Amino acid sequence: MNEQIEVEGNQQEIVDASIQENIQQQLQAFQARYSFPIDQFQLEAMAELSENRSVMVAAPTGTGKTLVAEYAIWLAQQRGQRVIYTTPLKALSNQKYRDLRDMYGFDAVGLVTGDIVEHSRASIVIMTTEVYRNMLLEDGGERFGMLGPASLNDVGFVVFDELHYLSDVERGPVWEEAIVCS
Structure with a gap:
């Protein structure tokens, strides 16, 4: 699913901005499902997943690792x-x-x-x-x-x-x- 797009100069910035906007929209749609704010470490891990990167989340019990897993499931469902x-x-x-x-x-x-x-x-x-x-x-x-x-x-x-x-x-x-x- 990793597409490579050939672009020059400022066009790369436009492509990057478009990708970031798409990720932001995905994160907002996911966050709307919950009544609590998503922590920064969770948002960072979720953004990496949105870009098809592998993520390892290590944190103490009860700090929200499962929410990152739930995002991976939700994102996969969105993508079929x-x-x-x-x-x-x-x-x-x-x-x-x-x-x-x-x-x-x-x-x-x-x-x-x-x-x-x-x-x-x-x-x-x-x-x-x-x-x-x-x-x-x-x-x-x-x-x-x-x-x-x-x-x-x-x-x-x-x-x-x-x-x-x-x-x-x-x-x-x-x-x-x-x-x-x-």
Whole structure:
């Protein structure tokens, strides 16, 4: 989706201003959904996502990291893209599935945890990080009915919730492989 436009001199400034205005409009539309102000670190992360850049948000519990993930989901929905939302635990995947299903509707959200596969072709698919990693390295999700390797082509964002598992001695390598292969 990264388009390169050949422009000269001042025309580049016009293109940059147009892109910034579009991002500003996206952020305002998203912020209108909430009754509280969005913090500066959240706005900066969201602006980066709007420009199709990878973002890693590290902040203490309760400071609003989830809002950045919600923006990625919202932005993907606006663009007609899919989102994969990974969690370290089945219980957390189940909870996130219920939360996002309440926000986006039953048909828009899927769950793939290995033993449970529901709506795997949905635009938002919640899964454990291990399932996601296996999808990347093995069959592209074909085993879960996600349309095979091509099913990852329309994924706009992958959210890794609870990223501190990356430092876990046992499970960290799985997270690392999933991130590197994304």
